[in-house]
Amino acid sequence: MARLDELDMKILSSLHADASVSVPRLSKELGINLSVLYSRIKRLQKRGVIERFTVQVNEDMLGMQAGALAGLNIDPKLRESILNEVEKAEGVRLVREVTGRFDVIVNLRGKSLDELHRAVYDVIGKIPGVMHTEVFMEVSRRYPPVSFRLIE
Numbered sequence: 001m002a003r004l005d006e007l008d009m010k011i012l013s014s015l016h017a018d019a020s021v022s023v024p025r026l027s028k029e030l031g032i033n034l035s036v037l038y039s040r041i042k043r044l045q046k047r048g049v050i051e052r053f054t055v056q057v058n059e060d061m062l063g064m065q066a067g068a069l070a071g072l073n074i075d076p077k078l079r080e081s082i083l084n085e086v087e088k089a090e091g092v093r094l095v096r097e098v099t100g101r102f103d104v105i106v107n108l109r110g111k112s113l114d115e116l117h118r119a120v121y122d123v124i125g126k127i128p129g130v131m132h133t134e135v136f137m138e139v140s141r142r143y144p145p146v147s148f149r150l151i152e
Contacts, residue, residue, distance in 0.1 A: 004049070007032065009148040011040055012049070016146050019053045064091075064109045067138035068116040070124065071102035078129030085127045091119050102134070113137050 004012075010030055014021065023041070027034045044050045059065075074082045086095055086106060094107040106124065110116045117135060125133045 004150065006150060008040060008044060008049075009150055011037070011044065012148045013146065015041075015050070015053075016148070059109050063111050066110050066113045066116055067141060068108045068110075068113070068120070069136040069138070070106040070108060070120045071134045071136070072104040072106065072124065072130055073132040074103045075129035075131060076103075082127055082129045086124055089119055089123050091116060 007030075011026075014026055014030065021029075023037055024034060027037045030037065041050070072082075072086070083095060083097075083104070086092060086104070091108040091110040092106055093109050096105045096107075097103065098105050106120075108116050108119060110119065116137070120133050120135045124130060
């Protein structure tokens with residue numbers, strides 16, 4: 001795969017911050033020719049660097065003000081069925097398999113901490129093969145700016 005350059009990284013950083021920005025506006029912000037920007041974005045898409053453009057929903061505005069992480073220890077023999085069931089649970093936003101103390105970390109959002117607690121212990125915790133769960137309730141949230149850089 002051909003390497004990305006500094007301009008590619010600037011484009012990615014800008015689109016990650018706001019994918020709804022118009023190409024003409026981004027062209028001005030980055031100080032590059034409009035046609036160059038269009039072709040760079042298309043190339044990044046074609047190469048699979050940009051997988052999709054999406055919307056970030058403010059779940060707080062929808063009444064989903066509580067957040068939590070759940071650490072799960074699972075039976076590896078039932079891994080696939082467990083992960084499929086966890087993905088179906090109400091409030092699950094992201095499922096990551098990890099190394100360390102837990103096998104799986106689950107991000108959840110809901111209307112209240114009680115709702116999330118019940119989702120983890122009464123639903124996810126009762127999936128066959130889930131051996132242990134631990135919940136980490138969110139007390140605050142920060143979104144640092146993301147800037148992509150070249151790695152030498």
